[in-house]
Amino acid sequence: MKIDILSLFPEMFEGPLHESIVGKALEKNLLQVKITNYRDFTKDRQHHVDDYPYGGGAGMLLQAQPIFDALDEVKKNSEEVGKVILLDPAGKKFDQSVASDLAKEKHLTFICGHYEGYDERIRTQVTDEISLGDYVLTGGELGAMVILDATVRLIPGVLGNKASAGDDSFSAGLLEYPQYTRPAVYRGLKVPDVLLSGNHQKIAQWRNYQALKRTYLRRPDLLLNMKLDAEQCSWLKKIKKEYKSEL
Numbered sequence: 001m002k003i004d005i006l007s008l009f010p011e012m013f014e015g016p017l018h019e020s021i022v023g024k025a026l027e028k029n030l031l032q033v034k035i036t037n038y039r040d041f042t043k044d045r046q047h048h049v050d051d052y053p054y055g056g057g058a059g060m061l062l063q064a065q066p067i068f069d070a071l072d073e074v075k076k077n078s079e080e081v082g083k084v085i086l087l088d089p090a091g092k093k094f095d096q097s098v099a100s101d102l103a104k105e106k107h108l109t110f111i112c113g114h115y116e117g118y119d120e121r122i123r124t125q126v127t128d129e130i131s132l133g134d135y136v137l138t139g140g141e142l143g144a145m146v147i148l149d150a151t152v153r154l155i156p157g158v159l160g161n162k163a164s165a166g167d168d169s170f171s172a173g174l175l176e177y178p179q180y181t182r183p184a185v186y187r188g189l190k191v192p193d194v195l196l197s198g199n200h201q202k203i204a205q206w207r208n209y210q211a212l213k214r215t216y217l218r219r220p221d222l223l224l225n226m227k228l229d230a231e232q233c234s235w236l237k238k239i240k241k242e243y244k245s246e247l
C-alpha cells in the first residue's frame with residue numbers, strides 16, 4: 001500500500017511511523033509513506049498557508065491553493081489515485097469496518113487540516129471525509145495516524161502471526177475475552193482454572209462466553225447489529241438473568 005499524507009507538520013509523523021509494527025511494515029516494504037508539506041506549495045514570499053475567513057470570525061483558515069497544488073503533485077506522482085481522505089469532525093465516524101475497507105485499497109491520501117479549519121472548496125477534491133470521534137483535535141495529523149495504524153495492521157503480512165488480526169476486539173463484533181500470562185497466582189490473584197486445564201474445547205467455550213458477557217455488560221450497543229448463534233443466545237439469556245438479579 002502507498003500512503004500520501006498532506007500536512008503542515010511532517011515531523012509529527014516521525015515517531016509513530018518508525019516504531020513497532022508500522023515501522024516494520026515500512027522496512028519490509030509492505031507500506032510506503034510519503035509526507036508532503038503544503039507550505040512547499042505556497043506562492044507568496046512569506047510562505048503563508050492561511051488567511052482570515054470571509055465574513056469575519058475568529059482564527060485563520062488554510063487556503064485552498066496550497067492544498068490543491070499539493071494534491072495535484074500527489075496525483076501526478078501516482079499511477080493510480082485511490083481514496084483521498086479529509087480528516088474532519090463532520091465526516092463518517094471511523095471504526096473497524098472503515099479500517100477493513102481502507103485496507104483493501106492500493107493508495108490512500110490523507111489531508112490534515114489545522115488551525116480553525118480550511119477553505120470549504122477543499123471538500124471538492126476528496127473522496128471520503130472521516131472523523132475520529134466527537135471531540136476537537138488541534139489538527140488532523142493524529143487522526144491520520146490513528147487511521148493509518150488501524151488500517152496498516154490489516155494488510156496481509158504486516159502482523160507476524162496470521163491469526164492475530166482476526167482475534168482482536170471488534171473483528172468478531174465482540175470485545176476481547178480476558179487474557180492471562182505467567183505466573184498462575186500473582187499477589188493472590190488467580191488465573192481461572194479452565195485456562196490451566198489443557199482442555200482446548202472448554203477453553204474456547206469459556207473465552208466465547210467471557211467475550212459475550214463483557215460485551216453485554218460494557219457495550220450492549222455492539223450486540224444490536226450482530227447475529228448470535230444458538231449457544232450464544234442461550235448464554236446471553238443466562239447472563240441477563242444473572243445480572244438482573246444483582247441490580
Ligand code: 4GS
Nearest residue numbers: 087088131132136137138139143
Ligand atoms: C478531527 C476529528 C478534528 C477540527 C482539526 C478543528 C483542527 C480538528 N479530525 N476527527 N480544526 N475529531 N479536527 O477534531 O478528525
